[in-house]
Amino acid sequence: MTVTATAGRARTGMAGRLAAAAQAVDAPGIVIAVSRRGHRTVHCGGAAPPPLVPRDQQRYEIGSASKTFAGLLLAELVRTGRLSYDDIAADQLAAGHPATAPRERSRNRDRDRDRNTATLRHLITHTAGLPSLPADFYPQAVRRWSTDPYRGYPAERVVAAFLRHRPRHRPGTRWHYSNFGASVLGHALAAATGTPWEELLGHHVLGPLGLTGTRLHPETPGAGAPADAPRTDACGHRPDGVTPVPGLAMGGFQPAGAVRATPGDLLTYLEAHLDPSGAPPAGTSLADALHAVRRPLLRRGQGHRHTHTLTWFQHPTPQGPLYFHAGATTGQQAFIGFRPDTRTAVAAVCTRRVRLLRDTFIATAYALLSDID
Template identity: 65%
Template structure:
């Protein structure tokens, strides 16, 4: 999640860089485990950030490699929580899928009616489905967000925009396009979805996501609030040296509040790889289904939680996220039984090395 409109974890053009870490011809052939280690170490080395973690699961076998430009912190990097930013939307999408799969609500329900029961929906209302698929017609952020956030632009801009203002901005918004007709990535829309789900279930967001998703999947170290230096990684600005305070998301919890350890993230992704016999089985299967295609030749495919790209043998699912001081990439490939969680404690510029490196690692053999 970023504070600039139009910035989104979208598919990246062109061929991603090669981070396979191939051995020189004179070296003996590597075993599968050695090849994985070399690829992960090459990925860690490619990312110029104070702390870097690449955690990979292949058919349930986990490999985690860490590094960075600073000395190792007192708590091992793989045991720290990292800010997911917009990758938190994969948790929100799974929650919505679960609530609809269990019949607690319908994705076609008008959001405004849930947030203000006295309001009449009117023609072509914005539904929960529109909000999660970024087809609501809402902008990336509310119109007055930047004015309110400016005093804390370099520290915690979202903290200055609480839940009440998010809901009020949505209910007052004058739409320019009919919902469902255009795709536009919107932190605002997913934040509204979170408040609508809170209203529909009469449950605060942290209790709702924790009780319905985090706890059932066994994500014991995942949380929605900052901890301290013994539990949370410290983010840094683009210079890679200036630390930034922990993210406070204000009323945008559903769009970017999750922070989690690499192993909890692998547990989350492994559940997507093999939903059978797990809690939330129906929802885990539902979030794989394409619900939206866009772009030239409909090449960009979306589910309610993930971006989907084709590979030679099947689809890969992924989502990125960024805060003021950290970046994350989550993805999985059912065809190879592979899940990848990558994190770093630096906010890169658009299309810098971190995201292409993680993408290439997941897309590779």
């Protein structure tokens, strides 16, 4: 695979297109990486001075795009026969999750079990009848909403909130985007396999794909490391583009949004989806799971215009489907997507959280993936 790198200056061809796209986004730091037919092009830019560690070698918080990793893990565990998409999450959690106390398990068994019929498939496809976040999440998070809202809500509380929740709609009948549901999925997989989430994801997804630059926690200075040692985690910023934001710890919501990765790892991840049979290492068992997460599962919206796979948003193009997912944390944003018909993947990250009505980042990255032929 060949690689072309640019840094803040326009060039011809793909490099020039990436430079123009980066200039359309107002952010302290931005990296746009494209893989097209086996050739990678990476552009680094932004308003802030270049950091000590080059931008394309730093790890970025990808927020909700982490859910694609959770869905791929689920597909792989189903392929191996350890789980079924139709397994009821509450059964896995009540039977095996260490965070669920016996008294809580007994209380939930005695209640109306119809409220706990959400399956693993419902959770990953946002059809489990759950809100975006648990109701009791907000009181503890509001005072640190813009900096660190998740740290104080551990896995035990996520599981307990799910087991006592009464959905307003029967699972499978309504679509509602839910960080709560994706997080419950992760804890159900951990409970069913008896393996902590981080270890489970590392063993079945990160390791087989060779994603050595991907982590689930903010970096902490090593023992004896100087305070001014270069950061390998990118520093995010508030909407003003100036105020730095500490690295985000996701607490019990790791499966929904904790992945932080280098642009190179994100391209490797997307390239595996483009060519599952050639995913590193060659012949990995993940090939079947990578094919599975590309299959359409549901349609929603007016005229059923929105199509979803197990993990990806899917949009049509004249040549074939386009797959993508975006994410945002308190100080960063990310877009990842791929198009099998053009053998193109785009991974874009920036170090500023921009409010929806002012955001050009997602639209710019999406347009780039859509327009490359």
